[in-house]
Amino acid sequence: MEHHDIVIIGGGPAGLTLALELNALGIKDVVVLEREQEAGGIPRHCGHLGFGIDNKNRFLTGPKFATKLRELTNGLDIRTGTTVLEFTLRGTMRLHSGSGISEMSARRIVLATGTRESSRAARLIGGNRLPGVMNTGTFQQLVYLKHQKPFSNPVIVGSEWVSFSNLLTCRHAKIKPVCMITESTNLNAPSYFSLGARLAFGVSVKRSTKLLSINGHIKVESVDVESGGQKQTIACDGVIISGKFRSENGLYSSGVIEQENTAPLTTDTYRTSKPNIYAVGNVLGHLETAGACMLHGRKLATIIASELR
Amino acid sequence: MDNRFDIAVIGGGVVGLAILRRFAMTGLTCVLLEKGADILSGASKGNSALLHTGFDAPAKSLELQCMQAGYREYIDIRQKLNLPLHETGALVVAWTQEELAALDGIVEKAHTNDVSNVKRLTQTELRVREPQISKLALGAVLVPGEHVIDAWSAPLAYGQQAIAHGAVILRNAEVTSVERVNSQWRIASMAGEVTAGTIINAAGLFGDYVEALAHEPSFTIKPRKGQFVVFDKPAAKLARSIILPVPNERTKGVVLFRTIFGNLAIGPTAEETDERTNPATDSATLAKLKSRAIEIVPALTDIDVTAVYAGLRPATHHKDYIIEAHKDKNWITVAGIRSTGLTGSLGIAQHVAKLYAKHFNKLPKKPPEPIWTPVPNLAEQSIRPYMKGGEIICHCEWVTRGEIEAACQGSLPAGDLGGLKRRTRAMMGRCQGFYCGAEITTMFEKVKHGTS
Numbered sequence: 001m002e003h004h005d006i007v008i009i010g011g012g013p014a015g016l017t018l019a020l021e022l023n024a025l026g027i028k029d030v031v032v033l034e035r036e037q038e039a040g041g042i043p044r045h046c047g048h049l050g051f052g053i054d055n056k057n058r059f060l061t062g063p064k065f066a067t068k069l070r071e072l073t074n075g076l077d078i079r080t081g082t083t084v085l086e087f088t089l090r091g092t093m094r095l096h097s098g099s100g101i102s103e104m105s106a107r108r109i110v111l112a113t114g115t116r117e118s119s120r121a122a123r124l125i126g127g128n129r130l131p132g133v134m135n136t137g138t139f140q141q142l143v144y145l146k147h148q149k150p151f152s153n154p155v156i157v158g159s160e161w162v163s164f165s166n167l168l169t170c171r172h173a174k175i176k177p178v179c180m181i182t183e184s185t186n187l188n189a190p191s192y193f194s195l196g197a198r199l200a201f202g203v204s205v206k207r208s209t210k211l212l213s214i215n216g217h218i219k220v221e222s223v224d225v226e227s228g229g230q231k232q233t234i235a236c237d238g239v240i241i242s243g244k245f246r247s248e249n250g251l252y253s254s255g256v257i258e259q260e261n262t263a264p265l266t267t268d269t270y271r272t273s274k275p276n277i278y279a280v281g282n283v284l285g286h287l288e289t290a291g292a293c294m295l296h297g298r299k300l301a302t303i304i305a306s307e308l309r
Numbered sequence: 310m311d312n313r314f315d316i317a318v319i320g321g322g323v324v325g326l327a328i329l330r331r332f333a334m335t336g337l338t339c340v341l342l343e344k345g346a347d348i349l350s351g352a353s354k355g356n357s358a359l360l361h362t363g364f365d366a367p368a369k370s371l372e373l374q375c376m377q378a379g380y381r382e383y384i385d386i387r388q389k390l391n392l393p394l395h396e397t398g399a400l401v402v403a404w405t406q407e408e409l410a411a412l413d414g415i416v417e418k419a420h421t422n423d424v425s426n427v428k429r430l431t432q433t434e435l436r437v438r439e440p441q442i443s444k445l446a447l448g449a450v451l452v453p454g455e456h457v458i459d460a461w462s463a464p465l466a467y468g469q470q471a472i473a474h475g476a477v478i479l480r481n482a483e484v485t486s487v488e489r490v491n492s493q494w495r496i497a498s499m500a501g502e503v504t505a506g507t508i509i510n511a512a513g514l515f516g517d518y519v520e521a522l523a524h525e526p527s528f529t530i531k532p533r534k535g536q537f538v539v540f541d542k543p544a545a546k547l548a549r550s551i552i553l554p555v556p557n558e559r560t561k562g563v564v565l566f567r568t569i570f571g572n573l574a575i576g577p578t579a580e581e582t583d584e585r586t587n588p589a590t591d592s593a594t595l596a597k598l599k600s601r602a603i604e605i606v607p608a609l610t611d612i613d614v615t616a617v618y619a620g621l622r623p624a625t626h627h628k629d630y631i632i633e634a635h636k637d638k639n640w641i642t643v644a645g646i647r648s649t650g651l652t653g654s655l656g657i658a659q660h661v662a663k664l665y666a667k668h669f670n671k672l673p674k675k676p677p678e679p680i681w682t683p684v685p686n687l688a689e690q691s692i693r694p695y696m697k698g699g700e701i702i703c704h705c706e707w708v709t710r711g712e713i714e715a716a717c718q719g720s721l722p723a724g725d726l727g728g729l730k731r732r733t734r735a736m737m738g739r740c741q742g743f744y745c746g747a748e749i750t751t752m753f754e755k756v757k758h759g760t761s
Contacts, residue, residue, distance in 0.1 A: 035701065037700070081700055081701075083701055083704065085707070096696075096698075096707070098699065098700060100697055100698040101696055101698075116740050116743045116744065117743060118613075119739075119740065119742075121539075121614055121615065121616045121617045121741055122613055122614050122615070122739075122741075124538075124595040124596055124599070124614065125592060126589060126591035126593075126594075126595060126617075127589050127591075128587045128588075128589045129587065129618065129619075130587075131726065131750075134742065134746060135741075135742075135743045135746075137744065138742055138743055138746040138747050141746070141747030142747040142751075145747060146747050146748075148747075148751065212591075212592060213589060213591060213592070215589070217586070218587075248740075250704070250705060250738075250739060253541065253542070253543045253613075254543045254546075255543065262613065
C-alpha cells in the first residue's frame with residue numbers, strides 16, 4: 001500500500017496552496033488527490049473577475065486564477081482523476097482512479113473538498129421536475145466551459161454574493177434574468193449590490209419573497225412566489241437556484257469525524273475530531289473567496305510543519 | 310422494418326415491457342408503441358421499487374395472483390438478467406394501541422394469502438431488529454419476503470430481452486387511431502403505421518384514452534399522485550427493514566424504505582389529481598414527509614435530503630386490476646395497475662399470454678431458446694463498473710464515463726435525459742448535478758444529435 005506523510009483531498013485553492021507551502025517549508029512527501037480531470041477547483045468555471053492570488057489584486061477571472069494556481073504548483077504530486085471513495089475502518093483511504101481501486105495511507109490527511117450550493121431537492125422546492133432548473137455551479141459550467149445558453153429569461157433565487165455573480169454570467173451569455181428573489185428581508189451581500197443589479201443589469205431584487213413552485217410541462221414556464229401573504233406567478237424559462245452552500249461532505253458524512261451542519265467540527269488549528277485528520281478551506285462551511293482559502297492553506301502549512309519538526 | 314406483427318403492445322411501462330417480453334419469448338412477432346421519448350416515461354418511473362409478497366392484498370384477487378406469480382418469476386430470472394434483490398424484509402409497525410390491536414389481523418390475512426412466514430414481533434424484538442426506530446413504536450408484524458429491487462433496471466432488462474427475441478420497440482410513437490381491417494388491427498402512430506393481429510392495451514395513465522380509440526372504455530383512469538423524499542446515503546444504515554404503517558380505513562399510509570442504491574426514502578402520499586404527466590411536488594407535503602420520516606427514525610434529523618419526486622398511479626374506480634380479453638376483436642385490456650405493478654408485471658404477462666391462448670390464437674408449440682440480456686448493475690451491494698477503473702463523472706453516485714456512453718448505445722439506448730439518469734444514476738445523488746450536470750447534459754446532447 002502506498003504511504004505518504006501528508007495526503008490532501010481536494011485540489012482547489014486551499015488544497016493546492018497547502019501543498020505548495022508545505023513544499024516551500026521543506027516537507028516533500030505530499031500528495032494532492034483531485035477527483036476532477038483538472039485541478040483548480042470551483043474557480044475553473046467562475047468566468048467573471050474578482051479572483052486574486054492570496055486575495056490581493058483581485059483582477060483575475062476564475063479560470064485565469066485556476067491556471068495560475070496550477071502553474072505555481074507545477075512539479076508537485078497532484079493526482080487528478082483520483083477519488084477518495086471512503087475511509088476504511090483501519091484509517092486508510094480507499095481510492096478510485098482510472099486503473100481501478102487501490103488503498104493509500106498517510107500520517108496526516110487534510111480534507112479540502114470544498115463546498116457546493118444546496119440543490120432544489122434539498123430545499124424542498126415543489127413543482128414540476130424540468131430541465132432548465134440548476135445551481136449557479138452548473139450554470140457557470142454550461143456557459144463558460146460548454147458555451148451553451150440553457151435559457152433566455154431565468155429567475156435567480158438567492159441574494160448572496162454568488163447569486164449576484166449570476167448576473168455577470170448571464171450578461172456573458174446574453175441572458176436577461178426576469179428578477180432575483182430572496183426570502184430574506186436583507187440581502188446576504190452588500191446592500192449596494194441590489195442597486196447595482198437594477199442600474200447596471202436592469203434586474204430587480206424582490207425581498208421577503210418565497211419560491212413556492214416551479215411550473216411547466218416540458219420546460220419551465222413560470223414560478224409561483226409568495227410575498228406578504230400574496231401569491232404571484234412570474235413567467236420565466238429557467239430557474240437558477242443559488243447559494244446556501246453546504247460542505248462537500250460525501251466522503252465523511254457517514255460519521256468518520258464529528259460534524260455540524262455538514263461541516264467538519266474543527267479546532268482553531270484546523271484539527272477535526274480525529275487527531276490525524278485536518279480540514280481547510282470552504283469545506284469548513286464559511287464561504288470565503290478563493291484567495292482567502294489560499295491564506296488558510298498557508299496557515300495550515302505552517303501549523304503542520306511546526307508539528308512535524 | 311416489416312410493419313406486420315402478431316402482437317402490438319401499447320405502452321412502454323413495466324407492464325407493457327413484461328408483456329412484450331413474454332410474447333416475444335414464445336416466438337410471436339411483437340411491437341411496442343410508447344408515447345414518450347423513452348420507456349418508463351409514465352407511472353413506472355416514480356414508484357417505491359419494492360418487491361411485494363402480497364401479504365396485505367385483497368384475498369383471491371387477480372392482483373394477488375399476478376403479484377405472487379410475478380414475485381416467483383422475478384426471483385427465478387433475476388440472476389440471468391443481473392437484476393438486484395436486497396432482502397430487507399418489512400415491518401408493519403404499530404404506533405397506537407388501536408394499531409397494536411390490529412396486528413393479529415394482519416398476520417391472519419397474510420396467512421390466508423399463503424404468505425406463511427409472516428409473524429408478530431414484540432416491542433423488544435422490534436427494537437433488536439431496528440435499534441434506530443422511535444421509542445414510540447409499540448410492536449410490529451415481520452414480513453420477511455418483502456424486498457427492495459430496482460424499478461428501472463428490471464423493465465429495461467425485459468425490453469432488451471424482448472428485442473433480443475425479435476421484438477421492436479418504437480418510442481415517440483403515440484397511437485392516434487386504430488382500425489380493424491380484415492381481422493387485423495391497423496394502428497396509426499406518431500412513428501408511423503403498423504399492423505397487428507392483437508392489441509394489448511397497457512397504456513397505464515392513458516389506458517382509458519387508448520381504449521376509447523377502439524370502443525367505449527369500461528373504466529376511467531383517476532390518477533393518484535404519490536410524493537417521495539429521499540435521504541442521503543448515511544441514512545440507509547438507520548433502517549434495516551422496510552417500515553410500513555398499519556393501514557386504516559382512510560389511508561394505506563407512507564412507507565419508509567431503503568433504495569437499492571443505498572438511500573433511505575419515504576412516501577408515497579395518495580392524492581387524487583388530474584395530472585397525467587409530470588406530476589408536481591409541493592413544498593408543504595415534502596416537508597410533512599420529511600418530518601414523518603424523522604418521527605419514525607429520529608436520527609434522520611441530521612441527514613440531508615438528496616432528492617424529491619412524485620409519481621402517478623393509474624387508479625380506477627375498480628379495486629382490482631382490470632385485465633380482460635375482448636373476444637370479438639383480438640384486444641386485451643390491462644388497466645388499473647397501481648403500485649403493485651412492478652411486482653405484478655411478470656405475473657400479469659403470464660396471465661395475458663394465457664388469455665391470448667384461450668381466446669385468440671394458440672401460442673407457438675416450440676418457443677425459441679431463451680436469450681438472456683443482463684443489464685449493468687447499479688445496486689450498491691454488488692460490483693459496480695467504477696470498481697474496475699475508468700473515469701468517474703458523477704461523483705456522488707460514482708458513475709463512469711463508460712457507463713454513460715454505454716447507456717447511450719445498445720438495443721434500447723436512453724431516449725431522453727431522464728432515461729439516461731434512470732439507466733446510470735448520473736446526477737441523481739446529493740449534489741443533483743451541481744458538479745457533473747453540465748458535462749453530462751452536453752455529452753448526451755452530442756450523442757443524441759450525432760455530433761460526437
